[in-house]
Amino acid sequence: MRRAGLLDVLGRAGRKNVQGEEQQKLDVLANEAIKNAVGGSGRVCVLASEEEEEPIIPPADVNPGKYVLLFDPLDGSSNIDVNVSIGTIFSIHRRVSPGGPGTLRDLLQRGRDQVAAGYVIYGSSTVLVYSSGQGVHGFTLDPSIGEFLLWNADIRTPPMGRYYSVNESHWTRWSEGYRRAVSILKGLDGKGRGKNARYIGSLVADFHRNLLAGGVFLYPGDSAAPRGKLRLLYEAAPLAMIAEQAGGAASDGVRPILDIEPEELHQRTPLVIGSREDVALVERVLEEESEQAERL
Numbered sequence: 001m002r003r004a005g006l007l008d009v010l011g012r013a014g015r016k017n018v019q020g021e022e023q024q025k026l027d028v029l030a031n032e033a034i035k036n037a038v039g040g041s042g043r044v045c046v047l048a049s050e051e052e053e054e055p056i057i058p059p060a061d062v063n064p065g066k067y068v069l070l071f072d073p074l075d076g077s078s079n080i081d082v083n084v085s086i087g088t089i090f091s092i093h094r095r096v097s098p099g100g101p102g103t104l105r106d107l108l109q110r111g112r113d114q115v116a117a118g119y120v121i122y123g124s125s126t127v128l129v130y131s132s133g134q135g136v137h138g139f140t141l142d143p144s145i146g147e148f149l150l151w152n153a154d155i156r157t158p159p160m161g162r163y164y165s166v167n168e169s170h171w172t173r174w175s176e177g178y179r180r181a182v183s184i185l186k187g188l189d190g191k192g193r194g195k196n197a198r199y200i201g202s203l204v205a206d207f208h209r210n211l212l213a214g215g216v217f218l219y220p221g222d223s224a225a226p227r228g229k230l231r232l233l234y235e236a237a238p239l240a241m242i243a244e245q246a247g248g249a250a251s252d253g254v255r256p257i258l259d260i261e262p263e264e265l266h267q268r269t270p271l272v273i274g275s276r277e278d279v280a281l282v283e284r285v286l287e288e289e290s291e292q293a294e295r296l
């Protein structure tokens with residue numbers, strides 16, 4: 001990606017992925033790179049990618065491993081060609097099927113059961129953030145030696161943040177609840193100073209900033225897309241594990257993302273993620289609005 005403008009790897013690949021979204025050339029390259037690196041490692045029995053409709057079974061000459069990998073090879077497609085931060089998100093489970101090639105059942109596990117999760121962000125520096133259930137650890141790539149070096153052994157997120165991050169151009173399609181919640185985050189209720197707006201349009205980059213500085217990221221469901229845009233298994237759940245492990249929270253507006261029982265590989269979910277008190281505020285407002293709607 002660092003040399004993207006010098007090679008013929010920018011722009012569209014000319015096909016669509018399973019979600020009907022236009023694939024970029026780098027989406028396809030990143031998918032292949034991760035499949036090849038992990039698929040042949042002997043560590044996994046099955047993989048799933050945003051870019052592929054079906055589960056990916058490792059080559060037959062590789063012994064199936066005991067882990068399962070779900071990944072978003074390149075997150076932030078709209079930012080690839082314009083040199084804005086993008087990333088890779090991954091989720092790791094232990095297999096539940098007894099042996100042989102992994103199955104869909106291995107992939108459809110609750111976020112709460114992840115053994116590890118994390119992301120890499122290709123920004124002004126390349127950073128790896130992961131958790132295996134004992135806090136959140138951050139590493140920075142030192143390009144001069146080609147190694148990731150520990151930069152923060154125990155990342156904690158502020159309980160309340162200074163930023164709110166949401167694509168507000170979807171305002172007219174939101175429910176009353178989301179409109180009111182975002183109004184409060186902006187300080188329009190007159191009770192507080194309101195938060196600063198920050199929205200990059202790369203989930204990884206928006207999440208990473210809010211993790212470090214404090215804040216809340218929202219991608220609501222709306223009248224056009226009731227479950228929103230983001231995918232549960234390889235976007236929301238891994239970042240939810242990082243958020244919770246850092247002292248933050250992640251919700252679909254009603255319940256913790258990590259408690260959702262997945263039904264489909266590419267299922268979408270509304271996402272409210274970040275500082276604990278900010279996520280709780282949004283949940284509270286949504287609940288009040290739905291109670292009021294029931295009374296009417």
Ligand code: AHG
Pocket residue numbers: 021050072074075076077078167201202203204229
């Ligand atoms: P991807 O590039 O993996 O398809 O994900 C894009 C996602 C996510 O990174 C970001 O938060 C969101 O799309 C932005 O969507 P909007 O342009 O609708 O705000």
Ligand code: MN
Pocket residue numbers: 072074075076203235
């Ligand atoms: Mn994505």
Ligand code: MN
Pocket residue numbers: 027050072073074075076077
């Ligand atoms: Mn992607």
